[in-house]
Amino acid sequence: MDLFQAMSVYVKVVEAGNMTAAARECGMSTTMVGNHLRALEQRLGVRLLNRTTRRQRLTDFGRDYYQRCLAVLGLVADSERLAEQAQGEPTGTLRITAPLTFGTERLAPALDEFRQRCPQVKVELTLANQRFDLTDGTFDVAVRLGNLDNASLIARRLQDYTLTICAAPEYLERCGTPQVPEDLQRHNCLAFAYPAGDEWSATATLWPLRGPEGDVQVPVSGSLLANTSSGLHRAARGGLGLVMMPDALVEEDLQQGRLVPVLQDYQLPFRTMHLLYAQDRYRLPKLRSFVDFALEKWGRQADSLASSIIAADSV
Secondary structure, three states, X not given: OOHHHHHHHHHHHHHHOOHHHHHHHHOOOHHHHHHHHHXXXXXXXXXXXXXXXXXXXXXXXXXXHHHHHHHHHHHHHHHHHHHHHHHOOOOEEEEEEEOHHHHHHHHHHHHHHHHXXXXXXXXXXXXXXXXXXXXXXXXOXXXXXXOOOOOOEEEEEEOOEOEEEEEOHHHHHHHOOOOOHHHHHHOOEEEEOOOOOOOOHHHHOEEXXXXXXXXXXXXXXXXXXXXXXXXXXXXHHOOOOXXXXXXXXXXXXXXXXXXXXXXXXXXXXXXXXXEEEEHHHHHOHXXXXXXXXXXXXHEOOHHHHHHHHHHHHHO
């Protein structure tokens, strides 16, 4: 048993409230989380949690042990940071989390270039639309879309996450090309199933656009609602219907003519995108190097910052 990993898993279980939620945050199965807990209890010879099918409750010892785990894991993390800072050269493991589509289409392909600059840095990349907590040291840096919810983190603005409405040439030949937003109502519009509570969940049934006559929200419907961008992407390329997709995913298809943009005279909604990290971790050479790299690749031009902020506030 890896004692430090088992302690980390135990801390996650306590903070998440149950093993299923902890498993998601740790990136492992619920069974593996249970195995870590049992191994830890066997090593200690005392029960940490009283578990039933519906709830878990800390024992008195479990509550004290949780505080000790926080202290021990904090010392381990501090020791690793000291070692990295002393070396000066970027080294060690850089843990990054990013949204699935941006991470797959933009970040992952760029990691070879980053590694050429920092060959001593190993990258652990977690791609998920879930928002992970950056204050517990599990991740060094995150790429995050939309509203920010933690003022204690350093946020560096990246290029906006933009969208395009497009379809396969075969679909447009068969069903026609929309000329104004209202035309979308007679088309098969494929939609992304945002999780409940997401600020963009309404776009499954309403597509917002802005044109010369102002803002309009067009009611749309279609034969497909999917919870992955890749699924919608494949369906659109197959000719199923119109789709509003991230430019990061369809850029190459648009260039190659596999998908055709429509309603280009209208402005689509976009999401702000930031690079987030804890202030105390910026001292690490590996993190500073990645922040510089990310801003170079996806940072915004200073002369367009003010106008973009105005646009974002008014969408």
